[in-house]
Amino acid sequence: MADYGIKISKSGFDVGTASNKDLAFSSSLDTLKVYSSGSINMTAAGTATATHNLGYIPSFTSFAKFNGGQHDGKVFSLPAHFPSFFSKFIHAGTDTLKIVIESLPGTATSIDVKYVIFINQML
Amino acid sequence: MADYGIKISQAGFDVGTVADKDTIFTSKGSTPKVLSEGSASVSVGSADAGGPLASQGLTSVAHGLSYAPAYLSFCRIGTQTNRYHANNITGVPAETDYHHFWTYTDGTNINFVVGKNFQASDAGSTCSHSIYYYILADPAE
Numbered sequence A: 001m002a003d004y005g006i007k008i009s010k011s012g013f014d015v016g017t018a019s020n021k022d023l024a025f026s027s028s029l030d031t032l033k034v035y036s037s038g039s040i041n042m043t044a045a046g047t048a049t050a051t052h053n054l055g056y057i058p059s060f061t062s063f064a065k066f067n068g069g070q071h072d073g074k075v076f077s078l079p080a081h082f083p084s085f086f087s088k089f090i091h092a093g094t095d096t097l098k099i100v101i102e103s104l105p106g107t108a109t110s111i112d113v114k115y116v117i118f119i120n121q122m123l
Numbered sequence B: 001m002a003d004y005g006i007k008i009s010q011a012g013f014d015v016g017t018v019a020d021k022d023t024i025f026t027s028k029g030s031t032p033k034v035l036s037e038g039s040a041s042v043s044v045g046s047a048d049a050g051g052p053l054a055s056q057g058l059t060s061v062a063h064g065l066s067y068a069p070a071y072l073s074f075c076r077i078g079t080q081t082n083r084y085h086a087n088n089i090t091g092v093p094a095e096t097d098y099h100h101f102w103t104y105t106d107g108t109n110i111n112f113v114v115g116k117n118f119q120a121s122d123a124g125s126t127c128s129h130s131i132y133y134y135i136l137a138d139p140a141e
Helices: none
Strands: A007-008 A025-026 A035-040 A046-051 A058-067 A073-075 A091-094 A099-103 A110-121 B007-010 B022-026 B034-044 B055-062 B067-078 B085-087 B089-094 B097-105 B107-119 B127-139
Touching: A035 A046, A099 B107, B034 B107, B055 B127, B067 B097, B067 B107, B097 B127, B107 B127
Parallel strands: none
Antiparallel strands: A007 A025, A035 A110, A046 A099, A058 A073, A058 A110, A073 B097, A091 A099, B007 B022, B034 B055, B034 B127, B055 B107, B067 B085, B067 B127, B089 B097, B097 B107
């Protein structure tokens, strides 16, 4: 069967000869596809849950915006651990049904956790 | 309205029946979009001794957006060769100190912080750390 597909090169590169790193898109390479996203406000240490019901463990990413305290307004990717002002980890995990976020806000009064669950199967 | 969109299946799957997880691309799910990328460096001074994070360095890069964007960042600690750590990492031993790397965004900048646990045996040293980053168009808040 003939080679076929879709390729879009970055500006300044010939799509006929561009290497993968110089492509904006290639149908021969997987992409991260967003399944769902949301935000959870946490005012104290604990666990928050977001259900996805995909039936498999998806890839995901998450960020925490600090409200109040030393780092008001800053947005960190999770997991994050700051020895000088956090006594415990912030980390995100996932299983077949949900994404679990545990946190301890430290000097912040609350955190807004933004999570993105990808369609892409991790395990 | 009729169902419509674009779907590309992985090799070996029928695009007409493929599950979303077996697609290369589907317009049902948006994809992270890289807005800009670049390199930076963070220098950590040798100002004082003792204690966790006795010295810290900060480099900020303006992203030009009105919101805090999602990002990917990687840091090479000190003179480590071909060893880049992602986003947030603590306790990396290098050059007689333990180094810590964080990235955060706000409504103006993407910010890179490297701190180190200063040790008396390392008095007077400074370190430079190489960063590579991707700023995504997708908001992180």
